[in-house]
Amino acid sequence: MKRKIAAVAAIAATLLGAAACGSNDEDAPTTSASGKVDGTGKTLKVWLMVDAQSAWKNVVDDASKRFTDATGAQVNVEYQQWANHLTKLDATLAGNDVPDVVELGNTEFPKYVFSGAFGAINPADYENSGSWLQGLKGACDFEGQTYCVPYYAGARVLIYRTDLFKKAGISEAPKSYADFLSAADKLQAAEKANSKFGAVYMPGQYWYAAMSWVKSTGGDIAKQEGDKWVGQLSQPASIEGLQRWVDLAKKYSKADPTKNENDQANTFAQGTAAMFYGNAWEQGAAEETKKDPNNPDSPLVPTKVKGKLAAAPMPEVPSFLGGSNLGITEKSQNKQLAAQWIKAFTDSTSMAGLVKANALPNATSLLDKAAADNPAIAPAALAAKNSWFPPNAEKWADVEKSAVLQTMLTDILTGKKSVADGAKWADDQINTTLNES
Structure with missing residues (x-):
């Protein structure tokens, strides 16, 4: 062809x-x-x-x-x-x-x-x-x-507060996904007096993260069948991963469900979360920020989490590269x-x-x-x-541009759609876009 x-x-x-x-x-x-x-x-x-x-x-x-x-x-x-x-x-x-x-x-x-x-x-x-x-x-x-x-x-990694880990009695970075959830529970319990605290900062439109969770259970976004692309988010393996991500966001995150991850390092630096999933360089961005954010030549100054962060691979979750x-x-x-x-x-x-x-x-x-x-x-x-890597399809950029995945995630987290209904809706949108002539 x-x-x-x-x-x-x-x-x-x-x-x-x-x-x-x-x-x-x-x-x-x-x-x-x-x-x-x-x-x-x-x-x-x-x-x-x-x-x-x-x-x-x-x-x-x-x-x-x-x-x-x-x-x-x-x-x-x-x-x-x-x-x-x-x-x-x-x-x-x-x-x-x-x-x-x-x-x-x-x-x-x-x-x-x-x-x-x-x-x-x-x-x-x-x-x-x-x-x-x-x-x-x-x-x-x-x-x-x-x-x-x-x-x-x-690559994206798990970035975490070493001081809060120590306070919650956690001695090392999680080695399995079960360890990760256990750590989140302990952190949440240790900071229960702080109503603004969430163990994990996970903004609702962070589709790179959500799709990494989908991939972790063997799911996919779309696959090619012959000359056509077919959305896969409503398939059982994808639903499992999507549900796992939704459960995480709802239970442990205080992040805005209508917000993406673009400023998550700065938000994390405010000290109201213990873990986030980000690019490795975002550890440094969380620890130091420009004194004047509107001036590109402004010197870097330490944030309240300076010297308190470490990073590790997110266990059992493939990284969007x-x-x-x-x-x-x-x-x-x-x-x-x-x-x-x-x-x-x-x-x-x-x-x-x-x-x-x-x-x-x-x-x-x-x-x-x-x-x-x-x-x-x-x-x-x-x-x-x-x-x-996202589907290697000619029209994939159009899927990203139309914010199909972001809309699906927000609709699910805000209760507008169930996980199954949101995934089916996204599949329909993806099918239309990827197969457009």
Whole structure:
């Protein structure tokens, strides 16, 4: 089956040029990263997000130097801002002067894979590809081929108050889900005099968390059956996980059922909860905040939970994995050079550099060493071993944009719908959106 060109209504018209330039058949040739390539006199254009510039530019520079030494080609790295990078990419892909290598967030990649904006690669050419993190790799795969290379990741973990654990007689982080609930009960009992306290901060529209609970019981959001996508939230395994999450939120959380998780670190820092489920970096965000939140240059100041937090994997709950991938544009005139640069930038040497900068490497085979080399990322490294990714469907971004899952969760938590009715409603919405022509 052919990848649909960007003229399909769901894909922005500006991508048409990118899709029309190459073959879109499932047996289209892949770009090889093996062997030697003579790049003398050529310059490779690479678009990376600004995180690489601020956090691990030394890794970028080292990989580029090794690439230049091996090929003779130069590298021009242009750092992009998250706020406007997709708008800029769409406009650029409509022309002919395109970057050869592009970084995108893992949830951003599928749209461009379906549109034909990126060329296929051969995973076997890249180090550690046999154990690439599924939460990253899932965004790259389509109809038997791979269209991007996992770059780095971040995982969600359980962040908790060590002082409140001690006060409640809890000596260690929970090792099982039963331990987690037992800890929540003890924390709730220890703070029963505080009417504002909830053992777990879990905002009602936190769909990444709710779907992680769905995944924990073997459920799913949607799956492909032939040419159609079928919502799975009303299936028994999904209902079990969804009910488990609802029970948790209702019993232990004082968070607003109509609110998402965007400011949960700041809310947690106010001291009215003992645990929350968040990105590993949110531990630091909860401990320190800007003195003037409206001034990006304002200095950081400690919050009331500074020095009182620790992190651990959420037991028995797979982690939604955030992160980035790297692709070779279909219009690139330097595809083999692009593959060689990505190969250097994602090899074990580069991954070790990312680990030093507190990022997770791109493969499960590297996670144990990452945790040993940098204890600060150990909880996230353990959590990343069991990760998940949303349905790799052309219209998935439209599901997110329409807030189907958020609406379902709020309706359930506020009593507007039962778990079963909410799940059935969400399935109907997902079916309509994902199968829209």
